[in-house]
Structures are given as C-alpha cells and as structure tokens.
Amino acid sequence: MNSLAETRAISRTIDPAMIFPADFVWGVATSAAQIEGAAFEDGRGESIWDRFCRVPGAIADGGDIDVACDHYHRLEEDLDLIASLGVNAYRFSVAWPRVQPQGRGAWNPQGLDFYRRLVDGLRARGLQAHLTLNHWDLPQALQDEGGWAARATVDRFVDYARGVARHLGDGLTALTTHNEPWVMSMLGHDSGIFAPGIKDRATAMQVSHHLLLSHGRALRALRDDGFDKPMGIVLNLAPLLPATPSAADVAKTRLEDGLLLRWYLDPLFGRGYPQDVLDHLGAQAPRVEPGDLDAIAQPLGLLGINYYSRSVVSASGSYDVRSGALPLTDMDWEIYPQGLTELLLRLHRDYPLPPTYVTENGGAFPDRLVNGRVHDADRIQYLHEHIGAVGVALRQGVPMAGYMVWSLLDNFEWASGYAKRFGIVHVDYETQRRTPKDSALWLRELLRQQAEVHAQARGASKPAAER
Ligand code: FCB
Numbered sequence: 001m002n003s004l005a006e007t008r009a010i011s012r013t014i015d016p017a018m019i020f021p022a023d024f025v026w027g028v029a030t031s032a033a034q035i036e037g038a039a040f041e042d043g044r045g046e047s048i049w050d051r052f053c054r055v056p057g058a059i060a061d062g063g064d065i066d067v068a069c070d071h072y073h074r075l076e077e078d079l080d081l082i083a084s085l086g087v088n089a090y091r092f093s094v095a096w097p098r099v100q101p102q103g104r105g106a107w108n109p110q111g112l113d114f115y116r117r118l119v120d121g122l123r124a125r126g127l128q129a130h131l132t133l134n135h136w137d138l139p140q141a142l143q144d145e146g147g148w149a150a151r152a153t154v155d156r157f158v159d160y161a162r163g164v165a166r167h168l169g170d171g172l173t174a175l176t177t178h179n180e181p182w183v184m185s186m187l188g189h190d191s192g193i194f195a196p197g198i199k200d201r202a203t204a205m206q207v208s209h210h211l212l213l214s215h216g217r218a219l220r221a222l223r224d225d226g227f228d229k230p231m232g233i234v235l236n237l238a239p240l241l242p243a244t245p246s247a248a249d250v251a252k253t254r255l256e257d258g259l260l261l262r263w264y265l266d267p268l269f270g271r272g273y274p275q276d277v278l279d280h281l282g283a284q285a286p287r288v289e290p291g292d293l294d295a296i297a298q299p300l301g302l303l304g305i306n307y308y309s310r311s312v313v314s315a316s317g318s319y320d321v322r323s324g325a326l327p328l329t330d331m332d333w334e335i336y337p338q339g340l341t342e343l344l345l346r347l348h349r350d351y352p353l354p355p356t357y358v359t360e361n362g363g364a365f366p367d368r369l370v371n372g373r374v375h376d377a378d379r380i381q382y383l384h385e386h387i388g389a390v391g392v393a394l395r396q397g398v399p400m401a402g403y404m405v406w407s408l409l410d411n412f413e414w415a416s417g418y419a420k421r422f423g424i425v426h427v428d429y430e431t432q433r434r435t436p437k438d439s440a441l442w443l444r445e446l447l448r449q450q451a452e453v454h455a456q457a458r459g460a461s462k463p464a465a466e467r
Contacts, residue, residue, distance in 0.1 A: 235265070237261055345398060
C-alpha cells in the first residue's frame, strides 16, 4: 500500500485532500425495510414497520413498505448499479422477518436464498459485503411479546445472529449488530415517532440496554462459533453544542451528549453507563443484571458512525433547535461538515477506537429529474465536504477505515415516507426506473481518480525494469 504522502505527491489532477489510502473502503448503504418491498412474498413475516405504516398519520405521505424500491425483484440490476459506481463495498441489512418470520424457530429458505444471492452477487462483482443484522425491522411476532423492552428478545437476537452467520457468514467482509440503537430506543419508544410507536422514557432506556446487551452477547456467541470477520455496531452520533452560553443550555447539552454518545460508547468500551445520565434518569434507568456490563463490553473489530448534522441544544426548547446560521437539507438538518471532523477527533481522544467507518452520510435534497438527469449540485457539495472532513480526521490519526454514502437509492425515509430523497440514484416509484444522479457520476469520477493515483504510485514504486 502506498503512503498518503506518496500518493499525494503524484496527484496533480485531484484535490490532494480528497486522496485516501489505497485500502480505504468506499461504499454505498441501504437497509432492507427501506428498499426491498416484496413484503408478502416468499414467506416473509410481518415487521414492526409494516404494522406502523398502517397507523393513520404515522407516515407523512401515508406510504408503506409493501413495494418500496422493489429491490427484492431487481437484485441483479441493483448489484450491477452498485458495481458501476466504482465503490468497493456495499452496506445492507438483513430483514429478520424475511429469514426468520416469527423471530424464533424456523428459518425461511427463500429468504435466506435471497441474501445468499446478494452476497454471492457482491463477491462475483468484487465488492465487499458489510451486513447489518438489525436495521429496525423487528419481527412483529416478537413485538407482540414485548419487543426490545422484553429481556427475552436478547436471546432471540443472539439466535438470529448465529443463524445469519451460519448461512451467510462465509460471504461477508464485516458484520454489525444494530443500526442506531439511540434511534430505536428514543424515537421508537420515547417520542414514539418511529415503530413501534411507544411513548415512555423508562421503556426506551430499557430497550437501549437490551440492544446493547444483545449486541455484546451476539458478538460473543459468533466468536465462540468461530466467526472471524470484523464485527461491531453502528451508532448515530453528532457533536452537540449549547444554543446559548447560559448555564442551563450548557447543562442540557452535557446531558444530551450523555444520552446520545456516552450512553452507548462508555459501556461498549467497558466503562459502564455514565453516572451523570444514571443520576438524571433515576427511576427511569434500566434494570441491569449482574454480568450485563461485562457482556456488553466485547472487543470491537470495527465501529460504524452515521453522521448527518450537528445538534444545537436549548434547555427551554426542543432537543434540537435551528441556529439559523447554516444551510439546511430537505430534512431541515443543518449542513455542518466540520462537525464530522470534530466528532471523529473527540471520539479518538476519548475512546480506544477500532477501525472506524462512516457507515452513513448523505443528504436529502429537493431533486428534480429533467430529461433523464438530476443535477444535484447541493448533494455533490455535501458529499465532497463531508468526505474531506473524514480526510482531515484521518490525517490527524483517527483510524478511519471507510466511508459509505447514504444512500444508494432514493427510498422509504421512515416517518417521512417517500418525499425525502437521499439517493445518489433517483428512483421513479411509478416505473421503478433507476437514474444515477450527478452525485453518482461525481462519486464514480472521484473513485476513478483515486484508483488512477494509486495505480501510478504502484508503478512508480516498482524497479524500472518492471515498469
Ligand atoms: C439514519 C438511518 C437510515 C436513514 C438515514 C437518513 O438514521 O439509519 O436508515 O433513514 O438516517
């Protein structure tokens, strides 16, 4: 592998800040519920998102995941699309209810076959397979027994993880347990704006504990089973800052930082739950049994970070207020690329990071498809600046291993339905036609240039006779 300095020295055409090491992982990311569709086919069971979509008013545009991007039926076409982008990795999730419809017991051979074709298709195209076990679509049958609030679900998840690894493990590059436990616990069980739509803080905190516990137990079980690929978890993290310098805003910011970052990172790295957050929660703190904290603190082979924005915290207002100082995406999220550098440097300072990936980053913008093109200059700028921000952290010693764009396709954006488009590939939901946006072409060119620079560096480092 060439050093960064070597590769930069021969790079004349590209911004040197955008040159990454030759072994850096470049990917696009999706999740099962958001793209697959085929909700009632080939033995798939019901998930909590199928159920939640049917609650009146739950989804902004009344959308559901019955068809979504119809990826289930377009697997080969979509895999070709991924390969055409020049990335070397794909992050996807397995829909638990597709492979184990009741969340326990019998496995669904047709569901497993779909993911077998997916990982084999990735390998055939020279792409790394980064699998997420739980991107929020818990089998409804388990929700009926209490869902993530029930401790028994931890055991169900460990069985599920072992089954997935047994059936698909040989085809994987890396595996993560949960996507964004904060979102599942807080948005799913505290504010209730996501499935399963529960509104109870104590339940939410119990859920967060069970998610962490099931993560640790699953890692342990897979290691005992001989699974030797890098394993980890994906957290949604952000730098938080007080809306004003007032003591109240500063204190609230510290608390929210505890709930969003330290609540997950501290126990994952063996430090237990942060005392200030436990004190704040009081009776709403989760029940933690002896041995749980040791079980959570398994060595991490990788850490995934999803980064979209910063959060500005006000003691009086909502958790996340708008400063008015920064441009917004179509989600009304502030565009703050330097926050990604700040976050990564802080994590590197505070925790012994394993190889770290940005497992999601991207933006929703009001795209328009005109004459077969989407000129999404705003998204290109967003991606360019955030990739640059990863590069800054990398050069300052943060062990960054990869970057994955959210998302490959426009897709079902949870409670926002289909109106918010995050894809670098446009989806026409009437025809299911895929059209790479300008941002996809930009990414392909960036990666082509990287490959060229690394190839030149390899050539330059060979003895003259071999050139
Ligand atoms: C993240 C989710 C992902 C997607 C992006 C926009 O929180 O992990 O599925 O919805 O937000």
